Amino acid sequence: MVLVYAESPKGKFKKSAFEAVTYGHKTAQVLGTQCVALTLGDAENAGQLGKYGAAKVVSVGDAALNNFDSQVHAAVIADAAKAVGASVIVVSHSSSGKALLGRLAARMDAGSVSAAKAVPTNDGGFKVKTNVFSGKAIAEYQINSANKVLSLMGNAIQPEEVGSDVAVEAVSVTVPASRVAIKEVKTVEGTVPLPEAELVVSAGRGMKGPENWGIIEDLATTLGATTACSRPVADTGWRPHHEHVGQTGVAVRPNLYIAAGISGAIQHLAGVNSSKVIVVINKDPEAPFFKAADYGVVGDLFDVVPRLNDALKKYKANS
């Protein structure tokens, strides 16, 4: 049995939860078994996980689980896995999932693969691919233990509707007391967080100053994209740190990454090279970012970005 932990922050599933269930369903097919989805704490309309291939949904509804503590969550997930007879566990490669992956692997003495990017194969060993060396290479891991834990890279596969809503069963698991007290949560509301964003508009030092960011925000609004920036821009305080994309910042993997006025240092590329399509706008034709780009525009971003915004508005109005 494959058990998928479907995260429901503030009681709601995000796309990453549907991706994880789709992935769990496909993994179960490879192994000739079934996929069960697990929800912890509040989870509205959990039965919908059946659409993405969960044969059933089990839930531990204890409100204490609405606050994330990797120790508590890992204990509950491992016990739930035991209760449903699952030996393979799938979590999202989110901030919570990353903390859970290691804990679950240690708890279950399981081989684990972090940020899986493809459905496992099981032909002469259970094998899973993931990016290594900050996206500069791909490694195929083989897991040799009976128990296995995988975290799924965001946007690696798309949610697929293959079934219909299923029943949600409560599973009886003891929830241990947490030793971590959450004092405050500060998140930006109304935009998709960068690690999950499918469309990203990013800008760098070529912007010359924080007061010029209006054109980037306008373009992001037209696209429905999340804004991002390069490290020097975050370091000088032009933009908030959570927008910093790159080796020491956030790694993104959107369908479209538009970079304006970013030269493309290797540390920045390490955070963006999993993007499906990269558009680079830079007035310097020698900017290294062009080598990593799919589409390039050599020109002054203060002309090109507003022009691109107008072209997109026209496109949106006609489609």
Add this chain to the structure above:
Amino acid sequence: MKLLVCVSKTPETTAKISFSGDNTQFNEAGVQFIMNPYDEWYALVRALELKEKAGGSVTILNVGPAANDTVIRKGLAIGADNAVRIDAEPKSSLFVAKQIAAHAKEEGYDMVFLGKETIDYNGSEVGGMVAELLGQPYISFATAMEVNGNTATITREIEGGVEVAEVDTPFVLSASKGLAEQRIPNMRGIMMAKRKPLKVVAATDATDLAVVASYELPPAKSAVKLIDPENMDELVRLLSEEAKVI
């Protein structure tokens, strides 16, 4: 405070990545190795700051062969008091975590620090594993930490923002950018590092449960398609019809 900082040796950020042995091994020829930046810049420095303020000791731990001693000495030069190297090839995350946990159990540290990930395998796994093996809380992706007595108030990165958590020692923490500022070792530190104790201990028995079977390089990117800066309608058309991303 008795503090442990786990450090890894990783290829330098700009290293050329290639493989040998029918794509089963990372080709180390000509590659420069460094201390994993998250371990060095953030985890180690924050631990040193705590020691400087409240007293105690900072121990560096590495799981690896004798060739890793240069990286360990750098940590001592930056200011750690002593170091332990567990003499084993670090082939899988759980193997490494079991080595760290065995040492930490014996020593009983107040805090165990690690970087949020290594820049080679990017797994982000070992911190959680060590915490689980020690039965301790784990705060991942810490960007700030204040300590008052035995209680730490830690800011950690979550999707689209931060969360502030309070936790009592002992615990395990992974360090993100912001937790501290990089320190460059000075000559005095480098000289002193040569005399600081570096203990080499044998590995605990543990199996590699997940190992790399093979590597591949990502498909080569085709050459960039340049678009006339006057003609953004064309770029939009390509994004829609060719790339199908809008």
